[in-house]
Amino acid sequence: MSKIKARDPLAPVRGPLFSVRFLIAILLVAAGIAWVVMWTFYVRDVYTFEHTLTDNKSKPDTWLPGVQKLKDWNWAVGFGLILIGLAISANPKTPLGRGRGVVVGMLACFLIGLIWICTFYVFADRIGSDPNSIWLLGSLGQLNLMVGIGFMAVGFTFATRWE
Numbered sequence: 001m002s003k004i005k006a007r008d009p010l011a012p013v014r015g016p017l018f019s020v021r022f023l024i025a026i027l028l029v030a031a032g033i034a035w036v037v038m039w040t041f042y043v044r045d046v047y048t049f050e051h052t053l054t055d056n057k058s059k060p061d062t063w064l065p066g067v068q069k070l071k072d073w074n075w076a077v078g079f080g081l082i083l084i085g086l087a088i089s090a091n092p093k094t095p096l097g098r099g100r101g102v103v104v105g106m107l108a109c110f111l112i113g114l115i116w117i118c119t120f121y122v123f124a125d126r127i128g129s130d131p132n133s134i135w136l137l138g139s140l141g142q143l144n145l146m147v148g149i150g151f152m153a154v155g156f157t158f159a160t161r162w163e
Contacts, residue, residue: 017095019093019094021088021089021091021093021094022089022093022094022095022096024085024088025085025086025088025089025094025096026085026089027085028081028082028084028085028088029081029082029085029086029089030085031081031085032077032078032079032080032081032082032083032084032085033078033082035074035077035078035081036075036078036079036082036136039067039074039075039078040135040136040139042067042068043139072143075140075143075147079146079147079150083150083151083153083154086105086109086154086157087154087157089105090102090105090154090157090158090160090161091161092161096158097158097161098161102158102161102162102163103158103162105155105158106155106156106158106159106162107155108155109151109152109154109155109158110151110152110155112151113147113148113149113150113151113152113155114148114152116144116147116148116151117144117145117148117149119137120137120144120145120148123137
């Protein structure tokens with residue numbers, strides 16, 4: 001008669017691929033990306049409208065009522081949704097929160113933050129002269145540092161889940 005094998009305590013725990021928490025994380029990240037993209041295009045349209053010499057263009061409309069009143073806080077809303085969604089995905093009930101997913105999420109967030117900040121510093125002189133020069137980096141200005149540090153902070157959230 002064979003012995004019953006004990007469960008290896010270091011073996012990764014398998015869970016469902018799509019949990020409610022993971023779907024919420026995906027929706028938050030997608031909503032944040034959509035918010036940032038839409039606000040970026042609106043900011044570009046306003047900048048172009050204010051700096052054109054022809055007055056026959058109509059002023060750009062906002063895509064959601066009340067969004068224009070938030071002004072630069074729209075960046076906090078959009079990137080906040082993205083970073084909160086990523087932080088929620090670090091939970092062990094999601095695929096990114098267990099096993100190798102933790103390492104992948106941690107390294108990805110660290111690298112995205114580092115590349116974001118380095119890209120901003122390399123092109124900072126070009127960004128300062130014309131906000132429309134680089135798609136998102138030009139519109140954010142010095143807030144690029146906060147975005148890069150935010151991605152690194154989420155990387156630390158993943159790091160706390162690493163076993």
